Amino acid sequence: MWIPFFSSKKPIDNQEHAPNRQSRKLCWEKRDEFFNCLDKIDILNSLDPKNKDIIAKNCSKQKADFEYNCATSWISYFQEKRIAEYKRSLVMRESEESLKKK
Amino acid sequence: MLAAKNFLFKPKLSLISSFRVVAVNNLSKSLYSSNNTFDFPKKDNNVDKSEQKKKKQYSRLPLGVEVEKVDPKNDSKAIKRGPDFEFATWKGLVLTAVVGVGLYVFFKYEKKRLETLKEADSNRGKSSNGYGKPLIGGEFELLDTKKEKFTHENLKGRWSIVYFGFTHCPDICPEELDQLGEWLDILKAKNYPDLQPVFITCDPQRDTPEVIENYLTEFHEGIIGLTGTHEQVKHACKKYRVYFSTPKDVPSGEDYLVDHSIFFYLMDPQGEFVQALGRQYDGEAGALKIMDHIDAYNEDVKNGTVLAGKDKRWYDKSVLEK
Numbered sequence: 001m002w003i004p005f006f007s008s009k010k011p012i013d014n015q016e017h018a019p020n021r022q023s024r025k026l027c028w029e030k031r032d033e034f035f036n037c038l039d040k041i042d043i044l045n046s047l048d049p050k051n052k053d054i055i056a057k058n059c060s061k062q063k064a065d066f067e068y069n070c071a072t073s074w075i076s077y078f079q080e081k082r083i084a085e086y087k088r089s090l091v092m093r094e095s096e097e098s099l100k101k102k
Numbered sequence: 103m104l105a106a107k108n109f110l111f112k113p114k115l116s117l118i119s120s121f122r123v124v125a126v127n128n129l130s131k132s133l134y135s136s137n138n139t140f141d142f143p144k145k146d147n148n149v150d151k152s153e154q155k156k157k158k159q160y161s162r163l164p165l166g167v168e169v170e171k172v173d174p175k176n177d178s179k180a181i182k183r184g185p186d187f188e189f190a191t192w193k194g195l196v197l198t199a200v201v202g203v204g205l206y207v208f209f210k211y212e213k214k215r216l217e218t219l220k221e222a223d224s225n226r227g228k229s230s231n232g233y234g235k236p237l238i239g240g241e242f243e244l245l246d247t248k249k250e251k252f253t254h255e256n257l258k259g260r261w262s263i264v265y266f267g268f269t270h271c272p273d274i275c276p277e278e279l280d281q282l283g284e285w286l287d288i289l290k291a292k293n294y295p296d297l298q299p300v301f302i303t304c305d306p307q308r309d310t311p312e313v314i315e316n317y318l319t320e321f322h323e324g325i326i327g328l329t330g331t332h333e334q335v336k337h338a339c340k341k342y343r344v345y346f347s348t349p350k351d352v353p354s355g356e357d358y359l360v361d362h363s364i365f366f367y368l369m370d371p372q373g374e375f376v377q378a379l380g381r382q383y384d385g386e387a388g389a390l391k392i393m394d395h396i397d398a399y400n401e402d403v404k405n406g407t408v409l410a411g412k413d414k415r416w417y418d419k420s421v422l423e424k
Binding site for chain 1: 308
């Protein structure tokens with residue numbers, strides 16, 4: 001398991017060259033697995049410390065894989081993006097429904 | 103007094119009304135009788151009366167006109183009565199359809215062409231309606247992956263599409279660069295091969311020419327990767343109104359994200375900004391939009407009216423030959 005600040009550097013975090021297509025793909029796959037797991041336990045904000053325990057209990061492996069295979073700066077970016085996209089979809093649905101009513 | 107007045111008037115009124123009833127009665131009688139005289143001869147006695155009542159027929163001829171039986175072959179008068187050209191013939195219908203469809207297609211094409219031109223023109227800030235010019239594009243000086251100088255002059259002479267990003271971008275830039283590759287393939291297939299794709303980094307700290315060169319090998323061939331000093335990149339981004347922010351005080355070797363705006367900038371062969379293509383042009387729509395712009399521009403070059411900016415800009419007809 002990769003622990004921030006303690007473990008050795010992840011290959012994707014190499015600042016000498018950019019992540020390649022393969023490593024990006026791997027990261028995205030692990031991200032999707034982690035997010036699917038979060039969906040199952042009905043967690044939206046995976047960054048909220050409140051949810052830390054329940055995530056550790058149910059999705060610890062997916063989370064570790066996701067964090068190891070994605071660049072450090074992407075980890076919180078993807079999780080924030082998931083929340084933003086969910087909120088966006090809610091707004092879209094709401095506006096569509098209100099249009100239908102008219 | 104009032105009652106007396108009423109009493110006085112009443113007989114008179116009743117007299118008038120009764121007279122009117124009589125008159126109406128007479129009229130209806132006369133109508134009825136006249137109807138009878140012009141009624142169709144009851145040929146079929148087999149049909150029972152109830153059905154006949156339902157199918158009451160009216161003559162198309164005015165009352166009192168005798169039907170004149172004319173043989174059209176013998177009577178020249180009858181032939182000359184109508185116009186010489188009969189609109190309802192099949193030839194007429196075909197002609198109308200052909201002319202109609204032709205005009206429709208022509209106007210549709212013209213409308214689209216003019217709209218595209220107008221859009222490009224207004225983005226160049228030279229439209230008749232006097233909208234301001236969006237200040238996108240301009241001078242810049244950067245280095246390409248072969249460490250050679252690449253400036254705004256290199257955008258002239260061919261169409262270019264400029265994209266700003268960074269190589270450590272998590273998901274959007276690689277997707278957008280794949281999108282660019284898709285457009286380039288579509289454009290090539292449709293015989294618009296001469297488009298110059300340019301990638302400008304917003305992260306000069308990490309994105310050296312080598313890093314960019316390596317990064318771009320995974321995308322469509324021919325994409326020109328540009329970088330420079332922090333100042334040069336900042337200047338280029340400013341010219342293109344690209345917002346970007348690099349977090350401050352990142353220890354070297356640490357990973358970080360660069361926040362930046364996502365647009366493709368379509369630049370014409372004079373190096374002038376034509377349109378920003380955002381994510382609403384994902385997929386084939388973007389390629390079609392680019393083709394529309396190239397077509398409209400070429401048409402203009404052919405007509406010798408290279409938009410309103412000809413005073414300011416050069417153009418050469420060799421653009422067409424390419």
